[in-house]
Amino acid sequence: MDDFQSAEETTFVVDEVSAIIKEAIESAIGGNAYQHSKVNQWTTSVVEQTLNQLTKLGKPFKYIVTCVIMQKNGAGLHTASSCFWDNSSDGTCTVRWENKTMYCIVSAFGLAI
Amino acid sequence: MGELGADDGAGNTYSLRPSLQRRFKSSTVKECIHAILKEKLANVQYVPEEMPQLTKSLSEIIKDRLKEEGFDRYKMVVQVVIGEQRGEGVNMAARCFWDADTDSYAHDVFMNDSLFCVVAAFGCFYY
Numbered sequence: 001m002d003d004f005q006s007a008e009e010t011t012f013v014v015d016e017v018s019a020i021i022k023e024a025i026e027s028a029i030g031g032n033a034y035q036h037s038k039v040n041q042w043t044t045s046v047v048e049q050t051l052n053q054l055t056k057l058g059k060p061f062k063y064i065v066t067c068v069i070m071q072k073n074g075a076g077l078h079t080a081s082s083c084f085w086d087n088s089s090d091g092t093c094t095v096r097w098e099n100k101t102m103y104c105i106v107s108a109f110g111l112a113i
Numbered sequence: 114m115g116e117l118g119a120d121d122g123a124g125n126t127y128s129l130r131p132s133l134q135r136r137f138k139s140s141t142v143k144e145c146i147h148a149i150l151k152e153k154l155a156n157v158q159y160v161p162e163e164m165p166q167l168t169k170s171l172s173e174i175i176k177d178r179l180k181e182e183g184f185d186r187y188k189m190v191v192q193v194v195i196g197e198q199r200g201e202g203v204n205m206a207a208r209c210f211w212d213a214d215t216d217s218y219a220h221d222v223f224m225n226d227s228l229f230c231v232v233a234a235f236g237c238f239y240y
Binding site: 034036039040042043044046047048050051054055062063064065066067068069070071072073074075076077078079080081082083084085086090092107109111113 | 159161164165167168169171172173175176179180188189190191192193194195196197198199200201202203204205206207208209210211212216218233235237239240
């Protein structure tokens, strides 16, 4: 009985992941305005922080985290994803964030091993 | 017990690694994506009302195409980002926590005068 993991440990918990992503975005780009020279560093830092926190959860998952940061200038942006996986154990979480000068969209995918 | 991989007649044939031919090959996948983007977005203009539908259908088409390629025991994720070209700055990054030996990804970018499209396809082996 002890060998079997409980349901919480083997399914992708969206709320938990959503909180992790929001925290990573806030700390990386929280009060900043869009700067071309820094945006590369920001996207990297958002994904790396998110991934680090996700791995600390210690669940038997493989993770993929993507982040798109776009300057606000009236242009439109659309994202979509299509996945071929096991619905009962795998999941995804996407967080949209914005401030006065930029949009940030972070998607995290968790695939059970 | 029998050695890993050797068929001793008792049926120890469950492979824990994909064979070299059946790996999620980055180059093969990139070519698939490139062909689909070229075909579907050739003369498309950015029209706000149509974009959500186009983005969704593009990701489904690419995922179905990759399924046809026959990557056995691979779980796949396809992400499509389409944006209007207005001179804005955009940056996209991705990081993955996986088994570098078996898992991989491929990406491609398509641009025309009115829009840009980035597709990232990830493949994770299911043990």
